Amino acid sequence: MQWRATKPMTSNETNTPLPTAAYFSMEIALDPAMPTYSGGLGVLAGDTLRAAADMSVRMIAVTLLHRQGYLSQTIDAEGWQHEQPVDWNIEEHCRELPQRAEVEIEGRTVHVRAWQYDVVGCEGYRLPVLLLDTDLDENADTDRALTQQLYGGDSRHRLSQEVVLGIGGVRILRSLRIDSLVQFHMNEGHAALLVLELLDERAKSLGREMFNSEDVQAVRKQCVFTTHTPVPAGHDRFGFDLVEQVLGRSDLFDMHEVFCCAGELNMTYLALNLSHYVNGVAKKHGEVSRHMLVPKDTNHHYAIDHITNGVHVATWASPSFSELFDRFLPGWREDNASLRGALAMPPNEVWQAHRAAKLRLIDEINATQDDLFDPLTFTIGFARRATAYKRANLLISDPERLHRIVEKHGPIQIVFAGKAHPHDVEGKHLIQQIVRAKNQLHPAVKLVYLENYDWELARLIVSGVDVWLNTPQPPLEASGTSGMKAAINGVPSLSILDGWWIEGCVEGTTGWAFGNAASTNPANVDRFKEDADALYDKLEQVIVPLYYTKPDQWLRIMSHAIALNGSYFNTQRMVQQYVVKAYYET
Template sequence: MNVIGQVTVLPQLPSVIGRLSELAYNLYWSWTPQAQDLYRDLDAAIWERFQHNPVRVLLEVSQERLTQAAADAEYVDRYTRVMADFDAYMQKRDTWASGHAPGLAPVAYFSMEYGLHESLPIYSGGLGVLAGDHCKSASDLGLPFTAVGMLFHQGYFRQLLNKEGWQEEAYDELDLTTLPLRPTHTAGGEEVRVKVQIGERDVHVRVWELAVGRIRVLLLDANVPENSEEDRKLTARLYGGNQELRIQQYVLLGVAGIRALRALNVPAGVYHMNEGHAALLGLERVRELVEGGLDFRTATETVASNTLFTTHTPVPAGNDAFAYDLVDRYLGQWPARLHTSREELYGLARQDQLWDGHWVPTFSMTVFALSMSRAANGVSELHGQVSRDMWKFLYEGAEAEEVPIGHVTNGAHNLTFTSQAMRDLLGTVLPQDWTERLQEEEMWQAVEELSDTQLADVQLDMKREMIAFVRRRLREQLTRNGAGAADLAAVEGVLSENALTIGFARRFATYKRATLLFRDRARLSRIVNDPARPVQFVFAGKAHPADNPGKAFIQEIYRMSQEPEFRGKIVILENYDMNVARHLVQGVDIWLNNPRRPLEASGTSGMKASFNGAPNFSVLDGWWREGYDGTNGWPIGEEREYADLNVQDDADAYSLYQTLENQIVPLYYAPPQADAGGRSGWAQTVRRAIQTVSPRFSMQRQVIDYVQGYYLPLTERGALLAAGGSQRAREIASWKSWVRQQWPHTSLHAAAQLPATARPGEKVEVQATVNPAGIKPGELRVEAVLKRGDHITRVPLEAQGDGKYSAQVPLEDSGLYSVGVRMLPEIEGLSNDLEAGLIKWA
């Protein structure tokens, strides 16, 4: 026939289930399995084919099936209950935030990636999933909160493993009309567009809106007809391309992100930069204030006063830095726009780095983020320590422990990753409102009431579901790679529900040491093939497309899985995403993590496994260093640093094997103990994992920590410095300029009467003479600094007049002390003692 046109006939929802469309456009369903079941039960094949996307299901399902569902009383009853729960959630007014943070300013949260659900693949791994979980808990807690990110229309990438086990990347163009998001509109009904200058050209950006419970995520999209073909690719792929592409993407995220908030009249009184990718939002905020009449330094103080920066990695590759000539190309017009000099603006981001054998100044996104904020944090206690040491060069003369970078240990969104079966079981012993009180540790003690049999039954069901999923995915992979009938049939024997099952899934960066398990192949073979006590492993993970060493790790595991001694007992799945992650954390018995300490900033996958009762078996790095208590899992290696990485790997591999063979395997297979009331030691470890990890590492606890430790103080400080046309910010900026000008002319001399030995509690006199060079004495802090090991104690010296200072300094404990004297400038209203960045030692 001659086709003269095409038309799509969309199915119509019967009125009795008519709100399925409304629900499909709110990601509340992504952490509500009963809501997901409503769409899956309309057509399971469509549900699976399109990555569990309810919008796509409603577009593809037949009208006949919708009519059948509307006539099914049981289906309508489930629909009615889900919608009632959804309405109660959305309309709830007495939230945690309303009761505990009523004065909180609206928060604008910026992140390069968001892992909210597998149907929206705009995330690469942990950073994105953490951002997505942060949004979900901000909604749960009732925060005034808006997130800003990028809509990558080819996502990250879909991972394929070829016949040799080598990773290949596929990029699929997202059909935005079939995803649970909508373009934003002005009050007049027009699609919102913002414009940003990148280099010499204007780039137009469409703004999409994603509803996540009570909050929304704004996503920036440069793939619009107004842009050139090259500029449309700026939002094509996450973390694709070279440095030139990345700096342009960072301009989009920061500058266009702020303009999107303004175009939609979204209020914001606190700004949270999730990693340095978002640092350039400070440029646009300063520009707004400069255009409003403030000078550059006052505007910078005002902007920084209510800005928080979270750093996520100590690995250099995760901290972008650009050569000045590249920055000139894309930010060259900004100094004039901000009424400042190139030297002053770039100075806020300067990090001298060794490139090609020469020290050169670079524009560091992390340094700029630290300069443009007055609060900063790492993502675990150890990562906070590592970060303070890593960035202490920005505070010359300071000790690492003084560097103003705190920490908020990461969490995970319990309801996204806890299976419905486990949730139902927990609901039999926890209070009715337990999902709103996840962070309350005492509440979780009720898990002790769960019997061994209850836990074992639920975990066996979850394991069976995971094994079926693994076999299905392996069959798809083998079929695509042209496998024969025998290999396809053998898939049915992959993994056993009766064997101890250990999961390992994460980004395949080399420092995460995915292949550490294979360091002693003969020993691993004995462990896996013990007929009485078998052990099996499931791996998954992506390597960055440019990371060939990471890809080689994947291939090594794949090849090992094909060896006769490991066939069916060691498995690696392709295309690790949130769907694969959920199946693994819900189905394994133990979660394995063995990064090279201290490079794992936090990690969160092990938390999710413990929500489902899988204890952790991990290096004492990141969150597990805080989470391990001797009863809820096992450590690998020691808390120490190694000069030789080979020695470290050998030691950790030996520890892994020893603990697995001598502690974990015997405990898992041991029968229940009569003297423990018929309870087994294994089930008790499972209970402890759930009890201890679920509250302490819930995303609710994490977001509450951010609110109390950062968002509320920044709300107060931001309002104080911005009041009266930024009067206080102007005073602080002026004072800093004066002090920095005078500082080279100040001098400090000190003396101390130190005995060769002293008794604990004895005092020594320390004296100092200061030439303040015109700086008011009340604006100088002169202090003795006692260093004992890695810890310092600061004791202020009292002014005696005529530039003289002295104090009796106590030596509180035994040990070797180093005693020094220093001065630093301070005035009321600084965010920390080191904010001026000036320290002078005698």
């Protein structure tokens, strides 16, 4: 009998096994109408849970509610981003559980409740997600606001949120009488304070007020940590003074087995020190993390494996490709590896499915734009968070070069989308630069920057463009998943060799790489022009002429993108690796 979260959770029901893993993530994309995510990390978390539900993996997930979401984006006539909160109707999607938990923040008791959302797998299995909420009358206004907005507020606010997620999350599980979890999986370091709660629990159960090295070893066997970023700003750090104020305790700082770094709490190192299995999210990212995550003034090196990310195939396959797979690859939802059979699908059927997806995207664009897009024109897609290292402006950095490519081979359309963090002024300037480039490129190249990039818009873009472009500064792309979503829909990638593309690129077969793979120094000031020239060369010499003059070869590449990349870079394979390597490792 499967464990189902259809009522308050208890452990004494006959023949009802409890979940064996708890998955903690600050953000999770659960439903397009629920703005409980900001981008790749949250979408990856949601895809992970959808795959786990498809395979009936006994898991439970914990996150925060985010009553006002992340942000709704508008772009004015000058190309400047403006943000608004995103309110949503919680009761339409979740049900409140009666159990409560309490945490201490700055000496105040903060009451925490949970709302439950069920992720339903393709065969009906229900995987529960607990969304923690502090917006309760008994809490102070400051504490009620802790679960209002994703990634809002200052360091004190962020640390307080992480107390609710990590410590409050474990206590909510205990209030639901879930006491026998085998593994606690921290998806990034935001949830790392859960290890302190586990340490305190164990010490108290053995009659001690303070945990010791034996407790550290025991808790380490219970924890798994996935790190997602080689960008320093992606690792939360808090000064000990702030930690002492928020947690109300200073008894931890001399425990070097737990805290490695003098003067600050680094959530990444806290998770590293208390996890028996740690992984990066691509082969290259595992290697980068092993070199990067070495505490100052030590020679300690962590054992960091890798499990390359994937995407949930049924979520990201467009309606036209879902129908195509249903006809030619029955059972693809239950067995994503069956997409390798895409090579046997009739090429004209693949093209018709792509054309239908492209028309859906172009209809969306043309409904709001004066400069109408043409379904017969070669279309490039670029959509991701607007931040400097992703270099969204690489493609438009030399308008004259783009003009020459068009004159030589045929017209080009470019679809951009992506939000900048409200405090990322450089990211906002990047959006503005792209929007202003529209006039420089017109009429030879049509360009649109679509507002408010979200789950629904992503599904249109990744399936509706002809090539998916990725231009990060190596080695700062941990994995990337948007190109995987494109591949499911027969859209090949054109990307720098970084993140997952090092593993996924079969040149001229699943897509194309550009740039010097050996040149991976982020401080290399000449890299931008070098990569831009390489990008233009690949477009001019290979990709655009191939699209316009050799449709049979283009269709072969589309089919190989599905068969080779879609069949492997999916969360079904990824979750299987977590189960084998992390959850049930002895």
